């Protein structure tokens with residue numbers, strides 16, 4: 181039987197979801213003559229600034245409903261990224277102690293500001309084992325989002341659930357990146373379950389196992405190399421990446437992701453992360469194919485996150501150059517592709533909130 185605490189905790193999570201409401205769906209300007217419209221669902225509008233907000237809420241709700249988190253349980257996770265910030269936010273909301281086990285290069289500042297704590301661990305790949313050990317030692321719950329994402333129940337709060345309430349017509353393509361794979365799987369399930377005509381594309385950065393694993397039908401494929409695009413791309417195929425739901429995986433060069441992220445910032449003013457660039461680049465490739473085939477319709481992709489720290493990374497010339505990421509050729513290609521487009525048109529961020 182579910183405890184009073186759990187009932188109240190789940191109600192708090194549902195209330196938070198209702199309070200946040202729907203994230204904006206803004207139009208990215210394309211030449212009208214193309215007959216293709218591109219929409220960006222802006223997950224940077226979430227209270228913790230990224231699409232991890234939804235997943236963190238859903239994962240904690242699952243663990244509470246299953247009795248793995250009860251009153252006072254210490255929540256432990258292995259990540260230094262925006263998942264840690266999102267989980268710390270929800271742990272604070274529910275009055276639960278929170279510890280993020282993160283690589284040394286990650287900052288724990290925001291987690292602390294949200295009442296959580298963090299441990300730095302070296303080497304980076306040791307965070308998973310350390311988090312599991314720590315959770316056992318304190319009698320806490322190790323969320324393990326890469327594993328838990330495979331079975332997450334969204335309680336109606338998935339990005340796909342929300343998107344389909346915002347659009348009037350099913351998009352031709354939905355284009356997303358894959359970290360855990362949960363966002364892609366939710367979109368794929370929505371499309372398949374509804375028998376909808378839309379297709380799902382996953383964009384994948386360099387070093388990631390997802391594109392080669394998908395393309396060669398090798399579910400155990402591993403590169404052993406970390407992705408340089410924060411939030412997406414994995415060294416191995418994760419359990420939450422459901423290849424059967426995915427129509428196409430588009431490999432995107434990291435320098436193209438940087439170029440496109442800078443482009444999104446110019447259009448929206450938001451300091452988006454590089455994964456949003458990967459999304460835009462992949463969406464534009466798909467749109468180029470649609471145009472070549474004379475196909476019209478809508479394409480939807482995401483602003484995955486935005487944060488001032490990205491101004492010192494992918495939006496900074498010196499940073500990109502020091503990593504050998506020459507975005508300029510890709511910027512030129514994008515400019516050529518979009519040249520019919522009137523540069524004065526700002527992105528419409530009006531709807532949905």
Ligand SMILES: *Cc1c(COP(=O)(O)O)cnc(C)c1O
Nearest residue numbers: 358359360361362363411455484
């Ligand atoms: C985590 C993340 C993704 C991928 O989402 P998953 O649901 O974990 O696959 C995409 N973009 C950004 C910015 C992310 O942080």
